[in-house]
Amino acid sequence: MSTEHRFAAEDVVVHGLKILRAHGVPEADARLVAESLVTADMWGHPSHGMLRLPWYVARLRSGVMRSVDNTETLSSFAAVSVLDGRDGIGQVVTHKAVIAAADAAHAYGVGVVAVRNSNHFGTAAYWTRILADRGCVGILTTNGSPAMAPWGGIDKMVGANPWSIAVPGGAHGTVVLDIANIGVARGKVYAARQRGERLPEGWAVDASGLPTTDPQAAIDGLILPMAGHKGYAISFMMDVLSGVLTGSAFGSDVVGPYVPDRRSGCGHLVIAINIAVIMAPEVFVQRMDELISSLKRSRTAPGQEIVVPGELENRAVAAASGSVTLAARTVEELNDLAAACGVESLLRGPR
Template sequence: MATEQDFQASAQKYLVSASNARTFVEKVLIGSGVSGENAAIVADCLVQADLRGVDTHGINRIPSYMARAREGVLDATISPEIEFRTPVVAQVDGRNGFGFLATKLGMDAAIKMASEFGIGMVSVKHSNHFGMSAWVVQQAIDAGMMSLVFTNSSPALPVWGGKEKLMGVSPIACGAPAGKTKPFILDMAPSVAARGKIYKAKRRGEKIPTDWALDSEGRPTDDPRAALEGVMLPMGGPKGSALSIMMDVFSGVFSGSAFAGHVTNPYDPSKPADVGHFLIAMKPDLFMTLDDFKERMDYLYSRVVGCERMTGVDRIYFPGELEQLEADKRQSEGIPYTRGEIDALNSEATKVGAPPLEIAE
């Protein structure tokens, strides 16, 4: 039986550089049959999440992804395919491969179409979990584009008035570039908290706030295990519920992927996930010059962060700014992982003969 001392040792955190984390993931994936090019894409997306402090969607997802690959319900060796339907519309078939690959291919296409025609729209079918939505938004921002990024996910939320898991905790994300200030990056779930935070608490032996979820008996709980057996709570009651349904319409119904409670949980190695995504890229200078747009974004930023603060608030942040500041910090200092997380990752490395994760001195 594990002692308190064992738990404390497992929960102790160690710093890993972003480059070491990226190299580690690449080698584990290549050892699992993933091409070098595709492994680099997946590794970069996962490490971006860890850098931004979104630890629930970082490299700690590797064990669950590899478990699904070993069971044959995620094809780690496959590359997605794209079909253009109109000059501004395309569909990507993820072919049950990594969601990161299908999504990157889709946003690349949306950006290319938007560069020529002002807007590009891509529907993605037969995909898998693509981690943190903000990396897709950042891909568009890096190309000077505004974007909308939707996905559906496995059942976790009840619809308003219901009690069973039916809708996913499906994030809504969007972004816009700016001039001299931070870009606008919104990436949020329609639940009080992202489900990945509950998995993270379970992994680390931590409790959760009692307003995040209900147990299987419909009671508030601070136990992540009980929460995962129950339901997540939507933010804003019926508003959060409606947003989760919207994600299912645009990502699942529209694409031809699973919907209405039939997407498979990314931690479930029993069958393919069949996730759908919806991506739009837009040129920000369609109605004014790019300089004018960026000046207006900078003005919006200054108005938001410079507005009069409520009592007890030291600073106001623009959407996405906290995560960008955390990324700057972790890029220089390293990414913190617990010993338990490192052990789980190294176990995956051992299975494929890859070297262990290097901890910063």
């Protein structure tokens, strides 16, 4: 039996939209959430794709995440504002913050939006790409529930705390870095469990601190930071920006999206820098081209090629040409979810 199914991406978006609508999410917000998740699948990041929808729905049902956005601007001073997401859906709250940051960047040259009391927003790149499309350098940080130990410790107390930087890349498309500070995003461990696969060695240790390739043991244990102590230190600082500075929860108090009945408390920091204030956008893009072209002239190891951040995702979307591939188990879960709220099933099989 096939372990994956291919669909028209728009069909999956509409499926997610209907499920969210059935849980009280307004149409435009439901589309935004579904599109952001399906885009992650199209980029080749299923860990942050439609696999997450059942988790989001469980949180909507328990009421710890609000279906209807009630984000409030708590304060605003020149280019800086503070938003309270009031436990709204992370994508919906973050979209508001990103638009506010872009508007401020166009008015003042820079826009900074601190967001508290939000929820999981999926991939950080979905939002920084919007800023790059608006002529900005887009920077976004978030904090998340504990995923790793502080360097030298064995207690899970530090989030993976992803961050993203995106810029317009001219002929190369948007250039965007989007990483969590663990060696591998926890969602990839869930995705491996979903696909019945073992983990590569070096990703995780079990609850007693011993190396493991079993996804469940890794979920119950510890995922190692990227780059040793540096990954821990970067993650620490992302929590300072996303949680401590924004007035949101931080450290072990942040709750993950897979917990159905506890509010998240996660925070985000959005920074937009208007490139046109520093140099003509076409000059910036030309300089990006020069940088990228020079790197691509590097000699390569056998069978390797040079790519820049964001390039693999750009290529994946182009290659998918409007389709998306989902793990069979994800399709089953989506269809179970749909059946429970009176939404028709996704049609199985290639389209």
